[in-house]
Amino acid sequence: MSDSRYINGTAAPLPTPNLDTDQIMPKQFLRGIDKAGLDKGVLYDMRYDTNHQLRTDFVLNQAAYKGTSILVGGSNFGCGSSREHAVWGLQQFGIRAVIASSFGEIFYSNAMNNRLMLVMLDEADVLRIMADASNPASNAIQIDVAHRTVRSNSVEAQFTLSERHRHMFLEGLDMIGATLALNEKISAFQEAHWHHRPWLKNVAARTKERLNNVAHHSI
Known part of the structure; x- marks a missing residue:
């Protein structure tokens, strides 16, 4: 100990x-x-x-x-x-x-x-x-x-x-260290989550890209 x-x-x-x-x-x-x-x-x-x-x-x-x-x-x-x-x-x-x-x-x-x-x-x-x-x-x-x-x-x-x-x-x-110790489990959960729900992956980035494209074409 x-x-x-x-x-x-x-x-x-x-x-x-x-x-x-x-x-x-x-x-x-x-x-x-x-x-x-x-x-x-x-x-x-x-x-x-x-x-x-x-x-x-x-x-x-x-x-x-x-x-x-x-x-x-x-x-x-x-x-x-x-x-x-x-x-x-x-x-x-x-x-x-x-x-x-x-x-x-x-x-x-x-x-x-x-x-x-x-x-x-x-x-x-x-x-x-x-x-x-x-x-x-x-x-x-x-x-x-x-x-x-x-x-x-x-x-x-x-x-x-x-x-x-x-x-x-x-x-x-501390709390951050305890969270990082579970990094492998968190990553595995994340991959499984995206595998079953691919439409949720990178939603913010895809939305931003779509809005940028709309703005570009409207000029």
């Missing part, structure tokens, strides 16, 4: 319920045309004050949580708009997994399709892991993707993970 089986790292508590994607990635950081530099915007209004100075009391700004790779969040984490930038920014910031009792539905899909692991556990287990993460002496967590288990200082719990997402994580695939 490859190293992608495990996600090991420092966990930080982020107990805010209903933390939405605008808080995770504020809109002013969405002006670029690519994914670069999104780590600067992650949780900006929580990490910085109104004078753009680091808040020393915020957990991710504290020395004990430098290099945090796992967040232990409040319920309904990632609710709000569908911006995929929230996922990309968390990953650029170094976050590899989020543990919570529930997630925004679209955020969940965006995260899992980009290989940001989301672990959904009972509220009681999340609160116990949150307590572990709140103590720098016990904030190390291991997530075993293959066996769908989470281990903290005081908790060992099972979580649900679809076989598709489990395969993607273990094989190091």
Whole structure:
């Protein structure tokens, strides 16, 4: 089994319920045309004050949580708009997994399709892991993707993970990679589809050619 089986790292508590994607990635950081530099915007209004100075009391700004790779969040984490930038920014910031009792539905899909692991556990287990993460002496967590288990200082719990997402994580695939892995099957389906329905092959190109011919003859 490859190293992608495990996600090991420092966990930080982020107990805010209903933390939405605008808080995770504020809109002013969405002006670029690519994914670069999104780590600067992650949780900006929580990490910085109104004078753009680091808040020393915020957990991710504290020395004990430098290099945090796992967040232990409040319920309904990632609710709000569908911006995929929230996922990309968390990953650029170094976050590899989020543990919570529930997630925004679209955020969940965006995260899992980009290989940001989301672990959904009972509220009681999340609160116990949150307590572990709140103590720098016990904030190390291991997530075993293959066996769908989470281990903290005081908790060992099972979580649900679809076989598709489990395969993607273990094989190091995002959604595009998972699709390309099926390229032979897709091509075979395409050829069979066109064989039985030849009138559908290259419809757009044939239509464009026909319209061009009509326009040419009408001149």
